[in-house]
Amino acid sequence: MVSTSAQDVQPTLTPTPRRQAALYAAFFVLVLILGAIAYFNIIFAVLLAGALVVVGFFQAFSFRILFLLLLALFFLISPAIPLSEKHFSKPIGGGGLFLQDAVLLLFFAVALFDYLKQPRLPRPSRWTRLERLFAIYAIMFFASAIYGAINRNTLTYLFGDVRDFLYLLLFYVYLHFFKTDTDIAFALNALIGVGFLFAALSLIDDILIRGFVRYNSGISFLLVGSTLALIAKMLTSRGTTPLLSTSLVLLVMLAGLLITFTRGLYLGFFAGFVMMLLVVGFRRSFKFAIGLGLLALAAVGTTLALGLSLDNFISLTTYRGSSAVGNLDVSSAERVLEVLAVLDELPNHWLFGKGAGATVAVYRFGDSNIKEGIVEWWFIHNNYAQVLHKSGCLGLLIFLMLWIGALLQGIRLFQRAPSSTAQSILLAAVGTLTAYMVTSITSPVMTYINTNFVNALLFASITFFDRLCYATSHTDRRD
Known part of the structure; x- marks a missing residue:
């Protein structure tokens, strides 16, 4: 089985202890700052940062254990849902944070310290097209987050958008741990x-x-x-x-x-x-x-x-089965009104949007969580309208390039897949990407906390086989 790990084909370069110590300290400070911002509790932030460093240093958790834990938390133990939702389990957490957010941080900690313990290698000379698109999208999102902070968007919503995006950044964690297609097969x-x-x-x-x-x-x-x-x-x-x-x-x-x-x-x-x-x-x-x-x-x-x-x-x-506007039920009417509200505000910020954490003034019909009337609403159900509102036309273009590019590349790689395992993984990625792109017309699953860690898995799977295809063809040409 062919591995895409760089150490298989390139010489090693061992890092100095001083460099590793500096990176450990930098990571500790980073997590400390993030923890203090997220929890507004410096003691808890210190304990959390210290725990992450210890866990990362001793490699207490493997990728497979953490991925299973993340799945179990989202599916079964601590679903990221409002308390009013019907479900056999209720979320575990508080202040807008969930138990799985701690696992997310553990994922990054374990990947970072595993990376630091490995020999230092020159970066590959070629990034795949999907990696470049993902990097551009990540830069765009963080620029949107900074812009949202400058615009003084509601901090709760801004932090929520950043937290949701961090689950998509598991893309890089997955790529670090994927050595063979059996690693991806395990995840699926x-x-x-x-x-x-x-x-x-x-x-x-x-x-x-x-x-x-x-x-x-x-x-x-x-x-x-x-x-x-x-x-x-x-x-x-x-x-x-x-x-x-x-x-x-x-x-x-x-x-x-x-x-x-x-x-x-x-x-x-x-x-x-x-x-x-x-x-x-x-x-x-x-x-x-x-x-x-x-x-x-x-x-x-x-x-x-x-x-x-x-x-x-x-x-x-049809959700509550009631007519709200003409023949539209409440659920459909609210989604239409959200899109109309976004389009109404678009001329004022059409290029870059209003930034992460932005809200839109829209009429809500009211339920157990909110009162009926005009409210500043943050959860725009149409994912494309949501990205347009927060990141503008430029952000929406980059967003579409990433998803459509991943879909087309997945189809091309499936047609050249060398094994049934590769075909199964790529076909699952193609089908799920398509499903989420269509579903996102009515529910924002392309950027949703509950699905972003799976979206990252789909992107990483396609990137893995793209790397493998390039490495195989490059080796054949040299031979």
Whole structure:
């Protein structure tokens, strides 16, 4: 198996103890500052920074353990949701922070100290196109954050945007730890496994305890990625995947998607699945598409048999089932009004936006969390409108270049993938990227805290195989 690690082909250069000590101290100061800003508690910040240094130094956690922990926290233990959401578990944290944020910091600490302990090597002479696009997007975001601070945007929202983006920066952590395609396969298998547990527990909770309520906690967008990853394995397994057991797992996950009663999620999942079929080819995927359709019907039939009426399904899917503007239900009307409000303010800041943490004045119909009326609203459901509002036309252009570039590169690499494992990983990435791009018309999963660590995984997976493809072709030319 070919490794993309630089140490396989280049000489080593050992760092001096003084350099390592300086980097340790710099990292300690950085985390100390971040902790003080985030928690407004200097004692806790000192303890947190010290703990991260100790953990990083002794390598107490591996990449696989931390990734499993992150999945378990988001899916099962501490979902990043409002307390009013229906869910079998409630978030653990306070002040806008969640328990998984500590794991995020551990991820960076472990990766940094693992990097510091390795021999120093010259940087590769070639960055992939996706790496360059990601770096440009990262620069754009931090410029937007600085601009938001200059504009005196609400600090809570500004810090929230920065925190969410830090999960996307796991892209670099993943690339550091990915040595072979089996490392990526482990991450996707973990995503499938924990996603299945989430779907099973959601079904038990929603059917037996809650009696079918609107079960969209925002976490279910992760289940879209899990389900599409499983479908990718089935499409590329070449008969090696156990059909019966895998189909039962898929049935549970489809039923878990169904009880979210979320139209944007349904549309995104369907778009991702269709894209996967197109990439694989009609002849190869026709029978599978028929089989998945039958499984979807079985999932619907099972929930109807367990007590979900068709009228209740329609009511739950349209969110409160009430008409707000013309024939639009409340959920749709609020999303339309958000986009109109963004477009109304756009001429004043069309190029660079209002900066991270920006809000928009929009009419809200009111619920258990907010009063009805005009409010300064921060959560713009249309992801493209959100980026346009905060980062302007320039930011939106860079944002689209990153996502569309990743999608196209994933398709190209799939067509040249050397193994079924590589095909499965790349097909899952292509399907999930497509699903999230479509879903983001109604829910901002391209920049969402709950999905950003998976988005980073998708980008890193494509970059890994792009590096591998370049290294292989470059070696062949030299030979």
